[in-house]
Amino acid sequence: MSTVETTSTEDHRAPAVARAEQATDGWDDVARLQRWATPDHADFYALAGELVSTLHAVEDLAEVLVAQVGGYGRGRALYDDTRAVDPVARLADATEQLRAARAGLVVASARFNEFWSSIGHVGVEMPT
Numbered sequence: 001m002s003t004v005e006t007t008s009t010e011d012h013r014a015p016a017v018a019r020a021e022q023a024t025d026g027w028d029d030v031a032r033l034q035r036w037a038t039p040d041h042a043d044f045y046a047l048a049g050e051l052v053s054t055l056h057a058v059e060d061l062a063e064v065l066v067a068q069v070g071g072y073g074r075g076r077a078l079y080d081d082t083r084a085v086d087p088v089a090r091l092a093d094a095t096e097q098l099r100a101a102r103a104g105l106v107v108a109s110a111r112f113n114e115f116w117s118s119i120g121h122v123g124v125e126m127p128t
Contacts, residue, residue, distance in 0.1 A: 023054075027054070030047070030050075034047065041119060041122045041123060041124065044119045044122075045116065045119050045120050048112060048115050048116035048119055048120075049116055051112045051116075052109060052112050052113050052116055055105055055108055055109040055112060056109060058105055059102055059105045059106060059109065062098055062101055062102035062105060063102060065098055066095055066098045066099055066102065069091060069094050069095050069098060070091070070095045072091055073087065073088055073091055078091070
């Protein structure tokens with residue numbers, strides 16, 4: 001079991017933000033490396049599993065953010081940087097966008113899971 005750091009990083013970013021950046025960099029590397037890889041169904045299967053796990057993690061994060069953003073205005077004096085939109089309305093819109101994005105992630109996750117299942121049944125015949 002790993003421990004999770006919850007204090008600011010050396011560059012004063014929240015640890016969650018720093019880890020999100022690392023994850024993005026990792027997926028950028030995956031796409032670049034796979035572009036030049038020899039196609040292999042075992043890799044397809046393994047990558048599909050990682051995609052499913054990653055999307056589940058992003059779904060979880062979206063759910064956490066919905067709760068946090070939805071309650072962000074309680075006990076805080078907020079403003080909108082345009083000074084033309086009610087910040088409470090802006091938060092409500094942001095929360096709704098997160099909910100819609102999470103719903104899309106659920107659909108995408110199901111499709112990747114179906115891909116994972118399908119590709120797991122494919123193999124390459126070896127000449128005899």
